[in-house]
Amino acid sequence: MPSPQVFAATDGAVYTTSNGAAVAHPLAAERVGPVGPLLLQDFHHIDLLAHFDRERIPERVVHAKGAGAHGYFETTHDLSDITSCKLFTTVGKQARLTARFSTVGGESGSADTARDPRGFALKLRTEEGNLDWVFNDTPVFFIRDPAKFPPFIHTQKRDPQTHLKDADGFWDYLSQNPESAHQVMILFSDRGIPDGYHNMHGYSGHTFKLVKDDGSWVYTQIHCIADGGFKVLDTATARNLSADNPDYGIESLFETIDAGNFPSWTVYIQTMTPEQAENFRYNVLDLTKVWPHKDYPLRPMGKFVLNENPQNYFAEIEQVAFAPSHLIPYFEASADPVLQSRLFSYPDTHRHRLGTNYHQLPVNAPITPIANFQRDGAMAFNNQGARPNYQSSITPLSYLNNKGSIKGTPRDYERAKQHESWVAGAFWDLSEITELDFEQPRALYQNVLDDAARARLVSNVAGHLGGAKSAEVKARTLSYFASVDQSLSDRIAKAIGAPTAKPLAVKPASEAVRFRHGVGAAA
Ligand code: NDP
Ligand code: HEM
Numbered sequence: 246m247p248s249p250q251v252f253a254a255t256d257g258a259v260y261t262t263s264n265g266a267a268v269a270h271p272l273a274a275e276r277v278g279p280v281g282p283l284l285l286q287d288f289h290h291i292d293l294l295a296h297f298d299r300e301r302i303p304e305r306v307v308h309a310k311g312a313g314a315h316g317y318f319e320t321t322h323d324l325s326d327i328t329s330c331k332l333f334t335t336v337g338k339q340a341r342l343t344a345r346f347s348t349v350g351g352e353s354g355s356a357d358t359a360r361d362p363r364g365f366a367l368k369l370r371t372e373e374g375n376l377d378w379v380f381n382d383t384p385v386f387f388i389r390d391p392a393k394f395p396p397f398i399h400t401q402k403r404d405p406q407t408h409l410k411d412a413d414g415f416w417d418y419l420s421q422n423p424e425s426a427h428q429v430m431i432l433f434s435d436r437g438i439p440d441g442y443h444n445m446h447g448y449s450g451h452t453f454k455l456v457k458d459d460g461s462w463v464y465t466q467i468h469c470i471a472d473g474g475f476k477v478l479d480t481a482t483a484r485n486l487s488a489d490n491p492d493y494g495i496e497s498l499f500e501t502i503d504a505g506n507f508p509s510w511t512v513y514i515q516t517m518t519p520e521q522a523e524n525f526r527y528n529v530l531d532l533t534k535v536w537p538h539k540d541y542p543l544r545p546m547g548k549f550v551l552n553e554n555p556q557n558y559f560a561e562i563e564q565v566a567f568a569p570s571h572l573i574p575y576f577e578a579s580a581d582p583v584l585q586s587r588l589f590s591y592p593d594t595h596r597h598r599l600g601t602n603y604h605q606l607p608v609n610a611p612i613t614p615i616a617n618f619q620r621d622g623a624m625a626f627n628n629q630g631a632r633p634n635y636q637s638s639i640t641p642l643s644y645l646n647n648k649g650s651i652k653g654t655p656r657d658y659e660r661a662k663q664h665e666s667w668v669a670g671a672f673w674d675l676s677e678i679t680e681l682d683f684e685q686p687r688a689l690y691q692n693v694l695d696d697a698a699r700a701r702l703v704s705n706v707a708g709h710l711g712g713a714k715s716a717e718v719k720a721r722t723l724s725y726f727a728s729v730d731q732s733l734s735d736r737i738a739k740a741i742g743a744p745t746a747k748p749l750a751v752k753p754a755s756e757a758v759r760f761r762h763g764v765g766a767a768a
Contacts, residue, residue, distance in 0.1 A: 305594075310355050311495075313346065346494070360433070368567060388422060423728065430690060436477055444474070503554060531675055566603045684754070699733070707740035716743070721746075723737060
């Protein structure tokens with residue numbers, strides 16, 4: 246990454262004020278005589294306090310606790326049959342990247358070993374602009390309608406009155422929104438507590454689109470598979486670590502890289518044509534579903550390696566700003582409504598958290614020159630020089646400056662064809678709960694987990710749900726698990742000493758409202 250240390254003094258430098266003037270006695274405030282009152286003229290002292298008073302910026306509203314490092318992405322397999330992205334069509338091409346891994350619900354001082362999904366965010370600095378992959382360590386998510394996101398997050402955070410985490414709110418919300426069952430099953434399985442930040446996989450979860458310059462495109466999902474495998478901590482070890490070393494994840498990532506054991510991942514894609522999507526059992530835009538491997542096999546495309554620790558955590562990790570809307574030509578968002586909502590939310594929060602010109606910070610700046618008409622604003626230190634302030638519409642694109650000479654303005658990007666895409670229907674299809682919503686969590690429970698893993702899942706859920714006070718919330722949550730698998734629910738009921746419960750009443754899969762995916766509708 247471009248060095249944010251460019252103006253930092255080297256070892257042995259003379260102590261200075263913030264305007265670079267040497268200070269003879271930095272540990273002594275100027276005063277009248279040896280014991281008299283302090284002097285307003287002591288810029289060093291006043292500046293020191295004033296800057297200290299302003300050191301904190303808002304922490305991320307979610308994913309506040311995290312660790313990060315730098316490295317590189319490399320294309321290992323040519324994808325030119327399905328995309329015209331330059332990075333992904335030349336084997337051996339590399340892009341420098343910055344990664345940040347995080348827990349979701351806790352504050353910036355919370356424990357790295359919490360049972361929580363993990364954020365898995367990468368910023369790939371490509372020759373066509375920054376491509377951010379803002380993923381999680383689970384292939385699905387709790388909800389599929391973005392209107393549910395803020396209230397959902399509130400139920401996982403602190404109660405407005407007690408300022409305590411609230412097991413009743415947690416399960417009340419999830420059991421009322423049963424599309425969450427798949428993510429909840431993964432969260433309370435072994436993978437709910439990864440062993441540090443570098444021993445886990447990352448998944449796009451969302452469907453994206455890979456596009457070619459002839460206008461053709463495929464849907465895609467991305468899987469970053471940890472080369473060392475997905476390692477987990479057992480619940481007791483994680484609980485002990487949260488007391489003894491809440492920064493376990495940050496520490497182990499830093500020390501692993503420091504020791505030269507660079508963590509690496511192999512990157513795969515799944516692809517689906519628009520025609521396949523029409524016949525897919527689930528809605529291709531449904532973030533609570535995976536694409537079964539046997540129908541949509543993983544295809545290798547690249548790898549990435551983390552080989553450089555940050556020199557300055559705040560500058561390079563706290564200030565890094567990832568956004569699912571930071572996309573590059575031929576790598577596009579699908580109409581998944583949660584993804585569409587995220588396209589807005591991240592740059593919006595960056596403007597609040599880091600400021601209007603957040604993209605100019607060294608860690609966020611693309612390696613490509615920026616050429617547009619966004620100018621000024623607080624802390625504009627790359628203000629695009631003398632280039633004119635508007636785009637000419639005459640050909641060739643040019644601008645007559647006030648001295649009568651011609652200057653260039655940014656020219657339009659020449660792209661062969663824009664493609665059309667399907668946008669209709671997603672909301673209605675995604676709002677209804679049917680038996681379809683329990684098929685994949687059931688497959689996880691019945692086919693992927695072994696007996697011992699099933700027993701740990703039961704114990705993990707019971708440990709949390711047992712903390713809820715409301716009998717109604719417990720009963721509804723048991724029905725929610727009964728919809729996945731009756732024996733799972735019965736085992737949890739037994740463990741928390743509650744009556745057994747019947748599955749939730751939902752429509753059968755055959756009555757799910759299905760929308761056909763018209764490829765030609767205008768975007
Ligand atoms: P497969 O039977 O082909 O593979 C099972 C997948 O489950 C593997 O990716 C495996 O990861 C992963 N897995 C193993 N243990 C857990 C766990 N505790 N939590 C989450 N994932 C785990 O899968 P199918 O495609 O037929 O899907 C079956 C079920 O597997 C799905 O319903 C889903 O719950 C889960 N799954 C599916 C994924 C997909 O993209 N299809 C991705 C991840 C999970 P690994 O290869 O590292 O062992
Ligand atoms: C962080 C919003 C769903 C992955 C954040 C942040 C916001 C946010 C506001 C803080 C960003 C910052 O301060 O820099 C939302 C909304 C969602 C949503 C509105 C749904 C409507 C998801 C999903 C995923 C995800 C589905 C993964 C597939 C992440 C990650 C981060 C994050 C990895 C941390 C990025 C970092 O390390 O800086 N989210 N989110 N989010 N989100 Fe989401």
